[in-house]
Amino acid sequence: MKTELCKVDEALSILVGKWKPIILLHLFNENTLRFSELKRLMPNITQKMLTKQLRELEEEDIIERVVYPQVPPKVEYSISEYGKSLQPVLNVMHEWGSAHTQHMQGKRNEKILEQSQ
């Protein structure tokens, strides 16, 4: 991998955002979700942030947004065909993240053991 061509940042820029990974996870799990359903699945997110993060993911072609012309409105979100290419990336990161949590827990335990001696 050439230094000048490092594209890790490109992938990061898509995934970074306090709620993007969890939004993607829900959409991968459920295929299709309405705005209000996503909101319910993430009680702590504000409407503003949910809207914003969804817009950004849509902008990058990761998710699809379908508006049904109704009253009251109905909007459905789903992973785009292209967006599915992110699945393996998320999987690798998830697995490494899990391992890392355990690794660091091990480190902490070592420290406690040292101190108790």
Added chain:
Amino acid sequence: MKTELCKVDEALSILVGKWKPIILLHLFNENTLRFSELKRLMPNITQKMLTKQLRELEEEDIIERVVYPQVPPKVEYSISEYGKSLQPVLNVMHEWGSAHTQHMQGKRNEKILEQSQ
């Protein structure tokens, strides 16, 4: 992957930082680099930021920091044994990032084509 156990954020938290991916890339390429060498490889980073990002990576056990008790000081950084487990993660992200750049470029070209008709 269970929603409650999503560890993508864990991986992200390690990699996020304006200079971390590029720092890691250099260290993977060169095995060992002094502080000043890293600085030279990244002309735009400030000393403060380089120090900070290195400290954070060290904190997470990704890199190793060796201080030689000399005057003037000499400090060498390298990827830790454990840190090498990040390589495949970075590779996957780099590859997806490259593909994404092309994908979005394709999208932009489509648009230009539409407009010229």
Added chain:
DNA sequence: CTGCATCCTGGATGATACTG
């Protein structure tokens, strides 16, 4: 050479109220 302390700014996130 390596690194810390201080001050500063923009952008990401949040709280809240309002709307078609």
Added chain:
DNA sequence: CAGTATCATCCAGGATGCAG
């Protein structure tokens, strides 16, 4: 229901100067 608008907050990152 699915947003938008406004204001407030916080922190990563940058500029600069000092130090062992």
